[in-house]
Amino acid sequence: xxxxxxxxxxxxxxxxxxxxxxxxxxxxxxxxxxxxxxxxxxxxxxxxxxxxxxxxxxxxxxxxxxxxxxxxxxxxxxxxxxxxxxxxxxxxxxxxxxxxxxxxxxxxxxx
Amino acid sequence: xxxxxxxxxxxxxxxxxxxxxxxxxxxxxxxxxxxxxxxxxxxxxxxxxxxxxxxxxxxxxxxxxxxxxxxxxxxxxxxxxxxxxxxxxxxxxxxxxxxxxxxxxxxxxxxxxxxxxxxxx
Numbered sequence: 001x002x003x004x005x006x007x008x009x010x011x012x013x014x015x016x017x018x019x020x021x022x023x024x025x026x027x028x029x030x031x032x033x034x035x036x037x038x039x040x041x042x043x044x045x046x047x048x049x050x051x052x053x054x055x056x057x058x059x060x061x062x063x064x065x066x067x068x069x070x071x072x073x074x075x076x077x078x079x080x081x082x083x084x085x086x087x088x089x090x091x092x093x094x095x096x097x098x099x100x101x102x103x104x105x106x107x108x109x110x111x
Numbered sequence: 112x113x114x115x116x117x118x119x120x121x122x123x124x125x126x127x128x129x130x131x132x133x134x135x136x137x138x139x140x141x142x143x144x145x146x147x148x149x150x151x152x153x154x155x156x157x158x159x160x161x162x163x164x165x166x167x168x169x170x171x172x173x174x175x176x177x178x179x180x181x182x183x184x185x186x187x188x189x190x191x192x193x194x195x196x197x198x199x200x201x202x203x204x205x206x207x208x209x210x211x212x213x214x215x216x217x218x219x220x221x222x223x224x225x226x227x228x229x230x231x232x
Contacts, residue, residue: 037218039217049219051217051218060220094219096210100171102155103155104155
């Protein structure tokens with residue numbers, strides 16, 4: 001089984017400041033088709049999760065460009081360039097190369 | 112617009128089978144894999160498994176012995192059965208659209224609103 005480990009588990013950010021979340025997988029997420037199946041989702045209070053980033057760095061439709069993803073192999077990062085109040089929520093990474101596994105989640109809150 | 116809606120009993124008895132259905136609108140059930148994901152209160156997301164329109168399923172190894180998923184193409188629905196439930200299975204259960212069957216795409220771009228299920232004796 002592939003284990004996904006996120007750090008930190010909690011993040012308090014001043015509006016307008018950047019934020020960064022790390023996600024590490026226990027195995028490479030690079031598939032034979034050349035794609036890396038690492039995804040990021042955000043779950044806002046009382047809502048279903050929503051897709052933010054797919055295949056490491058591609059923003060899903062409607063996602064603001066202050067969100068960016070990077071990484072390769074087993075190490076990945078989600079960055080928010082300037083945190084806004086609406087970014088509060090739980091952020092999850094997920095691997096999609098072998099079945100599906102989510103990270104533990106990172107709680108982002110505003111200072 | 113693709114929409115998913117979970118339905119089923121909000122209460123299950125210990126040792127019995129939990130049964131949920133997800134109704135899909137705005138897309139054909141034959142177009143994608145379809146997944147179930149759950150979230151215990153105050154905890155993270157756990158993938159339960161996915162099913163393809165052929166009926167073939169892939170399940171979380173930790174739940175595999177208790178999970179069955181199926182589809183009803185005539186009603187554009189897919190279902191989850193989880194047997195021998197305990198209090199540890201109490202969670203909000205989400206259905207979500209998984210990877211496309213025939214073209215490249217993304218995983219979990221559409222989710223249901225979630226249905227809370229409590230397991231109690």
